[in-house]
Amino acid sequence: MERPVEPLLAPKGERGEVVFDTPRDSWPEDYQNIDSDDLNNRFGPSSSVSAITVKEIKLPDLNLSKELSRDEIFYTFIPYHRKMASELINVFLEMPTYEDFVTAAALVRDVINPGMWTFAMQVALTNRNDTQNIDCPPLTALMPQKFIERSAFSQARQQVSLLREDDRMPIEIPRDYTASDLDPEHRIAYFREDMGINLHHWTWHLVYPFAGTPEIVNKDRRGELFYYQHQQIIARYNAERLSNKLLRVEPFNNFFEPIKEAYFPKLDTLVASRNWPSRMANSKLQDVKRVAERLVFDIHQLEIWRDRILQAAQEGRALRSNYSYVNLVNTQGIDVLGDIMESSARNINPNLYGDLHNLGHVAFAIVHDPDQRYLEQFGVVGDLATSMRDPIFYRWHKYIDEIFQQHKATLQPYTEQELGFSGINVTSVEVRAQGYPTNELHTFWQQSDVDLSRGLDIAPQGTVYARLNHLQHAPFTYRIQVQNNGQQRRGTVRIFMAPKFDERGIPMIFSEQRLLFIEMDKFTVNLRSGNNTIERRSTQSSITIPYERTFRPLDQTRVTPTDQEYNYCGCGWPQHMLIPKGSPEGFPVELFVMVSNYEDDRVDQPPPTGCKSGVSYCGLRNQKYPDRRPMGFPFDRNNQPGTETVRQFRRPNMFLTDVKIYFKDRIEIRVTRNGTQITQNTTSRP
Numbered sequence: 001m002e003r004p005v006e007p008l009l010a011p012k013g014e015r016g017e018v019v020f021d022t023p024r025d026s027w028p029e030d031y032q033n034i035d036s037d038d039l040n041n042r043f044g045p046s047s048s049v050s051a052i053t054v055k056e057i058k059l060p061d062l063n064l065s066k067e068l069s070r071d072e073i074f075y076t077f078i079p080y081h082r083k084m085a086s087e088l089i090n091v092f093l094e095m096p097t098y099e100d101f102v103t104a105a106a107l108v109r110d111v112i113n114p115g116m117w118t119f120a121m122q123v124a125l126t127n128r129n130d131t132q133n134i135d136c137p138p139l140t141a142l143m144p145q146k147f148i149e150r151s152a153f154s155q156a157r158q159q160v161s162l163l164r165e166d167d168r169m170p171i172e173i174p175r176d177y178t179a180s181d182l183d184p185e186h187r188i189a190y191f192r193e194d195m196g197i198n199l200h201h202w203t204w205h206l207v208y209p210f211a212g213t214p215e216i217v218n219k220d221r222r223g224e225l226f227y228y229q230h231q232q233i234i235a236r237y238n239a240e241r242l243s244n245k246l247l248r249v250e251p252f253n254n255f256f257e258p259i260k261e262a263y264f265p266k267l268d269t270l271v272a273s274r275n276w277p278s279r280m281a282n283s284k285l286q287d288v289k290r291v292a293e294r295l296v297f298d299i300h301q302l303e304i305w306r307d308r309i310l311q312a313a314q315e316g317r318a319l320r321s322n323y324s325y326v327n328l329v330n331t332q333g334i335d336v337l338g339d340i341m342e343s344s345a346r347n348i349n350p351n352l353y354g355d356l357h358n359l360g361h362v363a364f365a366i367v368h369d370p371d372q373r374y375l376e377q378f379g380v381v382g383d384l385a386t387s388m389r390d391p392i393f394y395r396w397h398k399y400i401d402e403i404f405q406q407h408k409a410t411l412q413p414y415t416e417q418e419l420g421f422s423g424i425n426v427t428s429v430e431v432r433a434q435g436y437p438t439n440e441l442h443t444f445w446q447q448s449d450v451d452l453s454r455g456l457d458i459a460p461q462g463t464v465y466a467r468l469n470h471l472q473h474a475p476f477t478y479r480i481q482v483q484n485n486g487q488q489r490r491g492t493v494r495i496f497m498a499p500k501f502d503e504r505g506i507p508m509i510f511s512e513q514r515l516l517f518i519e520m521d522k523f524t525v526n527l528r529s530g531n532n533t534i535e536r537r538s539t540q541s542s543i544t545i546p547y548e549r550t551f552r553p554l555d556q557t558r559v560t561p562t563d564q565e566y567n568y569c570g571c572g573w574p575q576h577m578l579i580p581k582g583s584p585e586g587f588p589v590e591l592f593v594m595v596s597n598y599e600d601d602r603v604d605q606p607p608p609t610g611c612k613s614g615v616s617y618c619g620l621r622n623q624k625y626p627d628r629r630p631m632g633f634p635f636d637r638n639n640q641p642g643t644e645t646v647r648q649f650r651r652p653n654m655f656l657t658d659v660k661i662y663f664k665d666r667i668e669i670r671v672t673r674n675g676t677q678i679t680q681n682t683t684s685r686p
Helices: 036-043 079-094 098-108 114-127 151-162 184-192 195-207 222-243 299-315 333-342 356-365 391-408 510-516 547-551
Strands: 018-021 050-053 288-290 295-297 317-319 325-327 424-433 440-451 465-473 476-484 489-499 518-527 530-537 587-597 654-673 676-679
Touching: 079 098, 079 114, 098 114, 114 195, 184 222, 184 391, 184 465, 195 465, 195 547, 222 333, 222 391, 222 489, 222 510, 222 518, 222 587, 299 317, 299 333, 299 356, 299 391, 317 333, 333 356, 333 391, 356 391, 424 440, 424 587, 424 654, 440 547, 465 654, 476 489, 476 518, 476 587, 489 510, 489 530, 518 530, 518 587
Parallel strands: 018 050, 440 654
Antiparallel strands: 288 295, 317 325, 424 476, 440 465, 476 530, 489 518, 489 587, 587 654, 654 676
16 A cells, blocks of 8 residues: 555565556556566665565456546545546455455456545455454555655655655654745644544544445434534634634535635645646635536525525424434434435435535635636545645535524423433542642643655655654542442443633633533443542543554554554544643633433444454444443533523532642653654753
8 A cells, every 4th residue: 555656566575575466457557568587687676675465356347446547636525526437446445355356456456547546445454354453554554644744755756766764854844834924824723634633534534434335324323423523523623712812613505605715735645747726815606517527506596505404404394205204303313414414315305405514625725716717626624534634615604504403493402301310410620640730731742753765756765754843731630529429220320521711701601611621531430339430541541542553663563453552443432632731821621521321322242353443433443332322412402491500500429629630831852653652951042
């Protein structure tokens, strides 16, 4: 999978220690006339090189998948690109054995668009039963150009060409490379452009692809997960905005108003010598007519689809393709509505409800060239791996979430029985970060190294690193006291956090604050009779995957499947972004802890096997979502009239604690190489 643009006939591996012996008809056209003996003399096996022979097997023609040329960019939001990719994904998934799958992937690798091939490979690796525990390389290693600014790659090529490996120094990527603070939105570029956050969005869509075989599309509660993980992204984004003294994100609810936010990504596609296009401030959506990409639609069509979905959400029923209605006023309605909004293969009526979410992304991505007169590529918001970099992503998804909230408003508030847990009282909650006072959390900048070499096509072998700045926090522990006034029982601990004050410094009302509660963790506990002390480390969060899953070099020593630190599938929120940035003076948040009755939460299924994920946002691979309650419970609905604040919402099995998040503008350097972590001296930012 490494160096995806480079032909497979070139040596692979960190030192070029592997060559693939593939049939000539699988080579790129430009290389068909190369003499085999000459190729063997240059790249053939030696004492230090292993050869892998790729056998020939009968494959479908893949005529549709081959329509996208290798020097174009693959975009999953384009319906026709999704259709092409689906053909390839199905071939990979239908290979009867692991060996046949690998063989098929090798045979078509150099005749399929590299972006499409990489997407299809990662979807297959994520969803095939015989590849469940394979440590799939992250896209950050295979296509680092989607995550790291463009000037780094010319420097990297110079280093691998001119310097011995021991002499190479990390290429430092400045934190402020896309804009200056003259743009207020740039204050939160550290969030939007974070490598781990964008990798999460890409990986989530590998686990839940738009299309493919029924086995990989029809996953438990995928429509609800689409709603919930994006709702949580917006809640987290708003916490970052308030931390930086910005207003909460405005929904983009008028398709004909100017887009006031500009975005200049400073990324290179490394395909056909094209950079990712920029968007000027106050650009306007226009009707789309890009025939070559089979994209022809007008903005009024988006409004029509929007109105139909809104009607379904408000009326509490949606129309199937067979003209029967499905009731949405129940706990399953959000799942149906999520499938409609995402327009996955589970959309119950694609002709009626259309493709609002995806084509909205497309319209924003080509606002600079809607009819292709300038032959421009899509902007970053048109790619799953880069779309969260753009401020318009959050305005668009805030509006999408407002439509979902119209549906939630049709549901009855939770009853006392649903919210309570008789005999269970949460009596105390605190958080402790080592070396700091109780109920203080602390954030700072951290520098981490990422190996670029596995994505550096057509370049000499050997490692070369980029050094990135990103947010980090001091690890902390929750300490929760629970009084059980009955016999031993089992409970589910649900931990949320939300800003305490709005933009004016006024305490938030419940109807506003409930949409800002970010899920921090969720786990089960056995509660013995009497007092129970529960301690839980922040690194155990059900939301996140470890720091090492984002920044670990590919050459790090493999670990056993039982290793708790690395045995993660890759889908999950990055651990280093678990809490908001906070502020130098201390950003006030409220920490909410609830213990619910496990008997009402339990999902009967075998214990999970294989690699883990951040289950709250990603679910369990090939299993049901491990919580019977609606996602976001108890904050996914409004409460009974008269509940003005979250403190009025509190029941005995709940607790609310004031916490402050302090940000210190210092840089901690954490370098990970060859499995060895080196923490260097911290410095202050100039």
